[in-house]
Amino acid sequence: MVIKMDETISSYMILIKGYLAGAYSLERFSELYFELFKNEQSPLFEEAYGILDKLFGDLDAFTTNERLLQSDPDYYLGAEQVRHCIWCAYEALKGC
Secondary structure, three states, X not given: OOOOHHHHHHHHHHHHHXXXXXXXXHHHHHHHHHHHHHOOOOOOOHHHHHHHHHHHHHHXXXXXXXXXXXXXXXXXXXXXXXXXXXXXXXXXXXXX
C-alpha cells in the first residue's frame, strides 16, 4: 500500500488550521500536538518529519515566564513567536 504524504500529515494540518482559526488556546494546542506527534504510527516523509519535529521543539520552548524569556531569548519563545512558528509550519506542510 502506498501512503500519500498528504494522508500522513492531514491530522496535523487539521489541528494546526484549527489553532490558527482560534479553536484552541496555545496551551491546549500544544497538549494536542505533543500527544499526536508522540503517538504517531504512520511513516512520515523526511521533509514532513523535519517540519513537524521543528514545531515540536518550538512548542517545547514556549513559555509565558518573562524571566525565562529574558534570561535565554535564544531558546525560550513567547506566544507570538510560537504562533508565527505554527503558521510557518502550516505553510511549509502545504508544500509536502
